[in-house]
Amino acid sequence: MGTSFGPVDAARWIAVPGPADDKYTRGVVGLVTGSARYPGAAVIGVEAALHTGVGMARYHGAGRPTRLVLQRRPEAVTAEGRVQAWVVGSGQDPDDLDELTAAHRDRALADPVPTVIDAGALPFVERVAGTRVLVPHAGELARVLGRDRSEVLAEPAASALDAASRYSAVVLLKGHTTRIADPGGGLLEVSAAPAWTATAGTGDALAGVLGALLATHALELEADPGCAAPLAATATVLHGLAAERAGRGAPFTVLGLCAELPAVVRELLAG
Template sequence: MLWTEADTAARIAVPDAFADKHRRGVLGAIVGSERYPGAAVLGVEAAHRTGLGMVRLIAPRRVEDLVLARRPEVVTGDGRVEAWLVGSGQDARLRSPSLAATLHAALGSGAPIVLDAGALDLAAQAAGAAVVTPHHGELVRMLAHVGIETHADAVRGAPAEWAGRAAESFDAVVLLKGAESVVAAPDGSVIRLPPATHWLATAGSGDVLAGILGALVATHAGEVHADAARLAELAASAAVVHSLAAARASGGGPLVALDVAEAVPATIAALLAA
C-alpha cells in the first residue's frame, strides 16, 4: 500500500485542553557521541518540533551542552519515558561499557524503541516493540549478523523484499531509507512511501528522521503497547513528514538537515489543515 498525506495527518497527536508535558509524551534519547555530537542536536530538535511534551537526553557532557545550547527545554538524565530513540550519532565499534549498559537498560524496559545508526546491531534484543531505520548499506550489515548475505545494489533494486526479510529476521518494523523508501512489518505487510526530494541526500537528514519518528512513537506509545502494528504506520508517517518538510525547506534548491527540522511545525500544520 502507498502511504498518503491523509494517512499521516491521522497519526498526528493534537493536544487537547487536558494536555500537559507528560500526557503529550516523553521521549528518552540516548543519542550522540564525542565524535558525532551534531546527531543529537538534530534528532532532539526534530523531536521537539514534531509535537511531544518533553525529551530526556542521556549523552556525554559535551553532547548535553551542545543540545542545551540549542534546546534549553531538554531535560538530562534518567526518568520516566514513554518511548526511546537510541543510536543516532554513535558507532557500535566504539561503544563503551557504560554506553552498552545504558542501551541495554532501554532495550529491556519494554517501552517502544527506535533504533538508528550505531544501535542497529541491537535490534533483536528489544523487549518491546521496535523499529529500525537503516539505509541500504546498514541493512546489508544487519542481515549479515543473521547469516543472510546480500549487497547494497541488491537491496536498492528490491527494497520491499529485503526490508521484509529483515523485519521477519529481527521481529521489528524496518524503515528502509533510500531513493525508494519502504516500511516493512514482521507480519509481512509493506508500506510504500512517496518519493522525496533528492536534495534530502545530505548529512544529518537521517538524524532528523529518527527524531521525528521518536516523537511520533512517544506520543502514541499507549497505542503501540496495545497493538504493535501501529509502529509501522508511525514509521511511514514520520517518513512522509520528513519528506514534506524537506520539500518545504528546499523550495527546489539545496538544504541542510537543520532546515528540515525547522520546517516540521509548518509541515504538520499544513497536514492538519488539509
C-alpha cells in the first residue's frame, strides 16, 4: 500500500555541516521530555539527538531529569533560547506532571517550529502551532483516534492516514514495520529494525533522532513542510540500522543504540 523507504532514500536527508556553519546555523533542537516518574526518557532523547548530529540540544524539565541529563551530557544546554524544532512528551504522563515541566511543554507546543509529539504530549496535538509530527505506538494512536488498539493493529496504515488527515499532521506509527502517513494521503513504510528493538526506551530515542533531523533541516521545512514525512522516515531508518548494529542478532541497550548512530550516519553518507 505504501512506498518503501530505505537507506538510499535516507542518505539524502542527512545535513552535512559546511565550513561556514556554526552551531546555530546547523540547527538547535529543544526537548521537553521526561518527568519525575520517567526521568530516563529525558536522558535517552538528548543522547539520541546529540548522536544524530545537531548544533545544540536544549533541555527543559524538572530538577531530577535535568540533573540526570547534565550528568550524562554536559554539552546539553538548559538555558532558554531559540530552537528550530521541539521534541515534546516522551516520558510524561499528562495527569502526573509537575507545573514547571507543564509550563515548558505548553511554551514549546505554542512555538511555530516543527514539533515531534510523543507519548504524554499526544493529547495536546491540537495546540501544536508548528508542523506536527506525531510518533505514537499502536496503543497511543488508538487513544488519539478513540479506537481500540486491536483496530489500529488490524489496519495500521489506514489508522495512521486517518490521524494524519484529522490532525493535519505527519503520523509515524511505530512497529516492526513503521508507517509514516502525511495529511495529503501519502504513506511511507520502513522495515529496518530487528524485533530486539521492542524494548523500553527505544521510542524515546526515535523521538530524539527525529528532533535532530527536523532541527537540521529548518530551511527545507520552512520552504516545504511536506519534508517532515521523508525526515520522519529517515529517522526510522537511522534508528533501525543503529539497533541492528548495536545488537548484531542479540539484545542491546538503548544507550548502545544511540552510540551506533554516528556510524550509521557515516555509512549512509559513504553510500
